[in-house]
């Protein structure tokens with residue numbers, strides 16, 4: 001399996017990162033993308049990659065916008081091309097970036113979020129890398145903004161998709177894949193399941209969003225989500241879609257490898 005969104009650079013993995021990865025491998029996870037959240041942490045993100053298995057995306061998360069000014073964002077984005085040259089296989093996407101209307105909109109207005117997104121899209125196009133996009137309670141604003149900028153091809157992924165099934169087609173038309181996280185494991189997961197059902201077969205991805213979004217089904221004592229929990233997401237999604245689990249695992253892995261252009265592990 002391919003965990004397309006795992007914040008494996010988070011401090012909550014500092015004590016056991018490699019043993020957590022071993023558990024992930026034992027659960028059938030062969031690869032992951034680690035999306036960065038802020039330029040001052042990009043070196044940390046890059047240091048958590050591992051050749052052939054763990055890759056990085058570089059960007060500025062909308063939830064970090066209140067703490068960073070536009071100048072620092074521009075300076076950061078200016079470094080991506082050289083970091084990509086220097087780190088070659090490590091950098092496979094631009095992000096995490098996006099649209100979030102649950103944060104302090106006085107410091108990160110929708111206009112500012114759109115502006116920052118447009119800068120990321122420019123870098124992604126120049127480097128021919130897909131975008132990792134976060135959209136939370138902002139689907140209308142996101143779709144408006146996404147249709148106003150030139151996107152790379154493929155455009156990227158809408159991670160942990162939380163929107164209605166009706167908007168899936170609009171995102172696909174813009175060139176996006178859609179990724180699903182632990183929300184599909186909830187007993188009353190109607191909305192994400194309805195959305196997953198209408199995603200084109202070759203556009204479906206899975207993720208943990210670890211260390212957040214711990215799926216239903218782990219022991220109650222476990223509060224931190226980790227990449228091994230991807231098996232629970234795959235199982236819930238396969239059941240909901242009426243698909244064999246091995247087939248869903250293989251399909252979503254193929255899709256992720258096509259999007260991030262990383263080779264097949266033998």
Ligand SMILES: [Zn+2]
Pocket residue numbers: 005007035096134209
């Ligand atoms: Zn994230």
